[in-house]
Amino acid sequence: MAAFMKELARAHQLARAMELFEWLKSLPADHELYNLCDVYTFTTAISLMGPSQQLRHALELVGEMRARGLQCNVHTYSALMNVCIKCDASDLALDVFQQMHEDRIRPNVVTYNTLVDVYGKTGQWEKAVRVLDDMREEDLEPEVRTFNTAIIACNMCGQPLEALKVYQKLLEAGLQPISTTYTALISAYGKAGQLEKALDTFQAMIQQGCERSVITYSALINACEKAGRWELAMRLFDQMQREGCSPNTVTYNSLITACQQGKLLGVVA
Numbered sequence: 001m002a003a004f005m006k007e008l009a010r011a012h013q014l015a016r017a018m019e020l021f022e023w024l025k026s027l028p029a030d031h032e033l034y035n036l037c038d039v040y041t042f043t044t045a046i047s048l049m050g051p052s053q054q055l056r057h058a059l060e061l062v063g064e065m066r067a068r069g070l071q072c073n074v075h076t077y078s079a080l081m082n083v084c085i086k087c088d089a090s091d092l093a094l095d096v097f098q099q100m101h102e103d104r105i106r107p108n109v110v111t112y113n114t115l116v117d118v119y120g121k122t123g124q125w126e127k128a129v130r131v132l133d134d135m136r137e138e139d140l141e142p143e144v145r146t147f148n149t150a151i152i153a154c155n156m157c158g159q160p161l162e163a164l165k166v167y168q169k170l171l172e173a174g175l176q177p178i179s180t181t182y183t184a185l186i187s188a189y190g191k192a193g194q195l196e197k198a199l200d201t202f203q204a205m206i207q208q209g210c211e212r213s214v215i216t217y218s219a220l221i222n223a224c225e226k227a228g229r230w231e232l233a234m235r236l237f238d239q240m241q242r243e244g245c246s247p248n249t250v251t252y253n254s255l256i257t258a259c260q261q262g263k264l265l266g267v268v269a
Helices: 002-010 014-026 039-047 055-067 074-086 090-102 109-121 125-137 144-156 160-172 179-191 195-208 214-227 230-242 249-261
Strands: none
Touching: 002 014, 002 039, 014 039, 039 055, 039 074, 055 074, 074 090, 074 109, 090 109, 109 125, 109 144, 125 144, 125 160, 144 160, 144 179, 160 179, 179 195, 179 214, 195 214, 214 230, 214 249, 230 249
C-alpha cells in the first residue's frame, strides 16, 4: 500500500493518495485490510506532508501511529525531519533527531544527510562537517549527497574554505563529483575570491557532461561579479540562455551588480 501511495504522489495524485490513506485508517480493527495501515503506510503519509507543508498533520500522524501501537522506525523519523525542513522548522527537526536517539533508533545515511542539511540551515557548519566523522563511527560511509550537502552547508554559513576542505574529503573517499557537487564548488570558489578555479570547475562540468542549471550559472555569474569581471558575466548570461537555461532573480541581481561595477548598467535591460 505504501508503494501504491508513492506512485499516486509521483503521478501528481497526492490528494487521492491521502484519501486512500484516510479510508484505510477508518477501517475497524477486524477488517481484513486493517493491517495494511502499518508503519510503512504511515511513514509514507508523513513524507507526503512535506510538499504540501503540513507539519502539524505530520505530527498528528505520528501520534496516531503510537496510539495504534506502531513504533516509529528510522524511515519514519527521517521522513518527519524532512517535513520539518520543508516547513522551515529546522529546530524541530533537531528535536526529532534527539527523540530518535532516545528511542534507540539507529540513524541511516538518509537521516544523516537530512541532519547535515538541518545544521546548514541553522548556521552550525561545524556540526554539519562533523557528521561525516560521526557516520564513520557508526560504520556508515557518507555518499556523494552527504558531501554535497555539507559543502552547501559551509557555503550557506559563509565558510567557503571549509567547503573546499569537504570537497577534498569527497575526493579522498574515492567518490565522483556530480552536477550538484560542481555547482556547490563553483559557489565556494566564488565566495573565496578564486574565480579562475570556479571557471576551471565549470569547464570540468562541461567535460564530464554534467548538466548546468540556473543555480550553476548564477553561482558563476556571482563569482564574476565579486571579481569585477562584468564582461565575462555578460558572456555567461548569454551562454546560459543559448543552452535554454532561464535566469532567475539571483542571476539578474548578480548580473546587474556586475554591470554597475563596470559602469554599464544600461547594458542590462
